[in-house]
Amino acid sequence: MSLTRTPLVGVLGGMGPLATVDFLHKLILATPAGRDQEHVPTVVWNVPQIPDRQHYLAGHGDSPLPAMLEGIERLNEAGATRIVIPCNTAHHWFDELAAASTAPLIHIVDATLDALERDAASECVGIIATRGTLQSGLYQQRLAARGISYVLPDEPALDRWFTPGCYAVKRNALPLAGNLLEQVAEALVGQGATRLILACTEVPVALAAINSPLQAVSIDPAVALAKAVLAYWNHAQAAGAVQPTALAAP
Amino acid sequence: MSLTRTPLVGVLGGMGPLATVDFLHKLILATPAGRDQEHVPTVVWNVPQIPDRQHYLAGHGDSPLPAMLEGIERLNEAGATRIVIPCNTAHHWFDELAAASTAPLIHIVDATLDALERDAASECVGIIATRGTLQSGLYQQRLAARGISYVLPDEPALDRWFTPGCYAVKRNALPLAGNLLEQVAEALVGQGATRLILACTEVPVALAAINSPLQAVSIDPAVALAKAVLAYWNHAQAAGAVQPTALAAP
Structure with missing residues (x-):
């Protein structure tokens, strides 16, 4: 090359x-x-x-x-x-x-954390992601390495809202997807998150479709x-x- | 193969x-x-x-x-x-x-005329396109071959509305582009068009951005x-x- x-x-x-x-x-x-x-x-x-x-x-x-x-x-x-x-x-x-x-x-995670640091966030970050992404620890390890605290969706939130919301995007049912995924976001805010990483590329599409106010505190890895x-x-x-x-x- | x-x-x-x-x-x-x-x-x-x-x-x-x-x-x-x-x-x-x-x-023209025929249009078709597309006669020849009448934008419409509207899309100024390109569409309706072919791929993007009612009589080649x-x-x-x-x- x-x-x-x-x-x-x-x-x-x-x-x-x-x-x-x-x-x-x-x-x-x-x-x-x-x-x-x-x-x-x-x-x-x-x-x-x-x-x-x-x-x-x-x-x-x-x-x-x-x-x-x-x-x-x-x-x-x-x-x-x-x-x-x-x-x-x-x-x-x-x-x-x-x-x-x-x-x-x-x-994509390096690009996302670079964006977070440019925004000077020493806040608590909520991560919205697939079970696979969460289990791999991709975001958590890199956040911890930079000394940034985080919260994750619990199992019921993944089962009830995240997974069905994600598949609703895949079949273009965007308003339904937005309402489901916004509930995951609200739960993380309830757990103390002041910023959100929308770490599944389907999530920003869904939140934009319902014009969710939580977009204002969100970082879109895309x-x-x-x-x-x-x-x-x-x-x-x-x-x-x-x-x-x-x-x-x- | x-x-x-x-x-x-x-x-x-x-x-x-x-x-x-x-x-x-x-x-x-x-x-x-x-x-x-x-x-x-x-x-x-x-x-x-x-x-x-x-x-x-x-x-x-x-x-x-x-x-x-x-x-x-x-x-x-x-x-x-x-x-x-x-x-x-x-x-x-x-x-x-x-x-x-x-x-x-x-x-793309064959695909578009197939869509027009499926819609059973024996109407007058207005063609919104670049000078290059219009001069090449791509749409006119194929419409004539199927016995469908058409009208084209005149030179002032191309200069005043079409060309600036097209370049406005290219720099993401979508509402401006929509207002300019809708004037081309309205002029064609004034010339007798009952259907419109949006034969420049920038046009549907612009008309959608301003939610133009003329979208209802338009065929989008894309x-x-x-x-x-x-x-x-x-x-x-x-x-x-x-x-x-x-x-x-x-």
């Missing part, structure tokens, strides 16, 4: 398809572009025929890893120079995916990931500006 | 990036899926660093064709079995792109293209059902 390679952001999508589109939309909204050509170039592997991540982590069905590895391979073949995955649960397999990829991967992508793109552009001849090469 | 190839829809996007996301969203909304795995698998080449199509057709700047051909090549390499382009103006180069592609391309993609996917699935062993092969 040479320094002169054209920057291209690979998106390993399909988990789910709507969350992928939501991420792409947020990337466009975060980009201060005045014309098409100023937007971040992306190649998107949006193939949702991947075994269910939550089912597998709960002990049922096939591993989604082989299908995800195929996506990583295709994105590298297509020329991706960075890869992102707009799905929190999929980050359970981040290390295996990163090891198989020539293009470096940007981790937005944080979009900002990290934009920072990479801006850096790559700036690097190009100091070596225009090399970058102009085919 | 064997009959057992896994169906995968390639999307040549980036013209513009928001129109690409809008098309992907409409494809998801058009799909009667109950879970992720039932959605249409897509690979999206969303690289907007393509010379401006409208400028080139007006006699300025570089041809966008080489950049579009690169996208077609990458989508074929990624395994696409059908390719669509959610941009009307880009269909000026449809024949060259189709000739360079192993995967067949679905034409929705028509999504339905054509879904018809292909359903057909490929049904074909798979009669030869499950072959399709199960890697």
Whole structure:
């Protein structure tokens, strides 16, 4: 991989398809572009025929890893120079995916905690996520490492509101999903949370659909990931500006 | 190309990036899926660093064709079995792109006129499109061939409302864009149009943003293209059902 390679952001999508589109939309909204050509170039592997991540982590069905590895391979073949995955649960397999990829991967949790720190929050963070994401400890470990306290949804909240809310997004029943997932958010606020991380990419879509006031204290990892992508793109552009001849090469 | 190839829809996007996301969203909304795995698998080449199509057709700047051909090549390499382009103006180069592609391309105008005929319209159709699309005669020729009458925006409408409205979408100024583009639509209704084809992928985004009542008589080529993609996917699935062993092969 040479320094002169054209920057291209690979998106390993399909988990789910709507969350992928939501991420792409947020990337466009975060980009201060005045014309098409100023937007971040992306190649998107949006193939949702991947075994269910939550089912597998709960002990049922096939591993989604082989299908995800195929996506990583295709994105590298297509020329991706960075890869992102707009799905929190999929980050359970981040290390295996990163090891198989020539293009470096940007981790959604690192991007999210960078956004939290920029907001100067030394508050109590509530994490809304799938059981798989919560059990993997992805967010908790990184929050603890930065000395930030957190609270998690309890089992009844996951069963009664989170899981049905998540699947309601997947079948486009957004108002129902919003009402269910807002109850998870309210329960965390009741447990002391002053900030919320919407750590399942289906949740922000649902809360936006019902215009929930809790959006004001929420961090959307998809937005944080979009900002990290934009920072990479801006850096790559700036690097190009100091070596225009090399970058102009085919 | 064997009959057992896994169906995968390639999307040549980036013209513009928001129109690409809008098309992907409409494809998801058009799909009667109950879970992720039932959605249409897509690979999206969303690289907007393509010379401006409208400028080139007006006699300025570089041809966008080489950049579009690169996208077609990458989508074929990624395994696409059908390719669509959610941009009307880009269909000026449809024949060259189709000739360079192993995967067949679905034409957005054919998809749109199929939708019009399904709606049993023997009415007068107003076409809202870029100068490039209008001058290419893409819609007019196909409408005439089916014996359907049409009206077009006049030069002042294109200069005063259409072109600034289109570029307003590209910089995300959606309410302004909606107000400008609705005036083009109202002028066509004044000229006798009883149906409208929103033949520039930026227009439906803008009219939706202001919730224009003219949406009720409009056909959105992006929705028509999504339905054509879904018809292909359903057909490929049904074909798979009669030869499950072959399709199960890697």
